[in-house]
Amino acid sequence: MLEIKDLTVEIGGRMILNKVNLKVEQGSTTVLFGPNGAGKSALLMTLMGFSGYDIVGGQILFKGEDITHLSVNERAERGLGIMTQRPPNLTGVKLKDLVKVISNDHNFDTETASKKLDMDRFMDRDVNVGFSGGEIKRSELLQLSAQNPCLYLLDEPESGVDLVSIEEIGTTIDGLLSSRSKCSVDHYKRENSALIITHTGQVLDYVEPDVGYILCNGTVMCRGNPREMLKEIKTHGYKECIKCKRATL
Numbered sequence: 001m002l003e004i005k006d007l008t009v010e011i012g013g014r015m016i017l018n019k020v021n022l023k024v025e026q027g028s029t030t031v032l033f034g035p036n037g038a039g040k041s042a043l044l045m046t047l048m049g050f051s052g053y054d055i056v057g058g059q060i061l062f063k064g065e066d067i068t069h070l071s072v073n074e075r076a077e078r079g080l081g082i083m084t085q086r087p088p089n090l091t092g093v094k095l096k097d098l099v100k101v102i103s104n105d106h107n108f109d110t111e112t113a114s115k116k117l118d119m120d121r122f123m124d125r126d127v128n129v130g131f132s133g134g135e136i137k138r139s140e141l142l143q144l145s146a147q148n149p150c151l152y153l154l155d156e157p158e159s160g161v162d163l164v165s166i167e168e169i170g171t172t173i174d175g176l177l178s179s180r181s182k183c184s185v186d187h188y189k190r191e192n193s194a195l196i197i198t199h200t201g202q203v204l205d206y207v208e209p210d211v212g213y214i215l216c217n218g219t220v221m222c223r224g225n226p227r228e229m230l231k232e233i234k235t236h237g238y239k240e241c242i243k244c245k246r247a248t249l
């Protein structure tokens with residue numbers, strides 16, 4: 001589904017990602033761990049094609065196609081979708097109108113989806129304006145539901161929300177990953193994939209991870225079992241990860 005080859009990225013001339021190599025297999029959930037400032041969010045923003053993230057080396061392949069220099073909308077059209085950690089307020093844009101635009105390519109039941117996420121009372125409000133942390137996350141998930149992408153890029157979906165919202169968000173993400181998307185060719189086989197950034201690991205109580213990576217100082221340090229990785233991180237922190245020389249392939 002996604003292959004990142006020696007990806008090197010700069011912001012304002014400062015290197016933030018250095019020869020990152022990472023794969024997300026079709027139908028799998030890949031988890032990305034790392035300390036604050038490691039470059040995790042920058043990686044997701046680069047994958048989605050946001051401006052200001054200058055790719056100075058390497059490639060991004062999505063379903064076998066080189067998308068390294070495609071625009072945000074071209075990547076979205078091909079099936080990439082993102083939940084950012086701090087989405088902007090969109091004053092003057094009603095949530096219902098945004099969802100309508102996003103879902104114009106397929107039959108999406110906005111009413112049912114908004115009620116399921118307890119967002120039906122927010123549909124006539126400006127996007128994210130006055131929303132709580134949990135409401136913003138649910139708004140982002142509603143938009144992703146409408147887009148129905150092949151690959152979900154999720155930046156700390158559990159951050160800034162209460163325990164009830166975490167459960168709601170986690171079960172919704174699990175449902176999205178299990179649903180059919182434009183990538184689906186076999187009704188009985190899961191086709192959607194995800195790359196999830198998590199600090200606490202709480203989202204893994206609801207989503208079954210397949211592979212984990214650890215990113216430190218802008219570089220992938222290792223690849224392995226995500227639950228074992230999380231246990232080690234909770235016990236020893238990231239200092240041991242920086243010292244560790246396990247292979248990343």
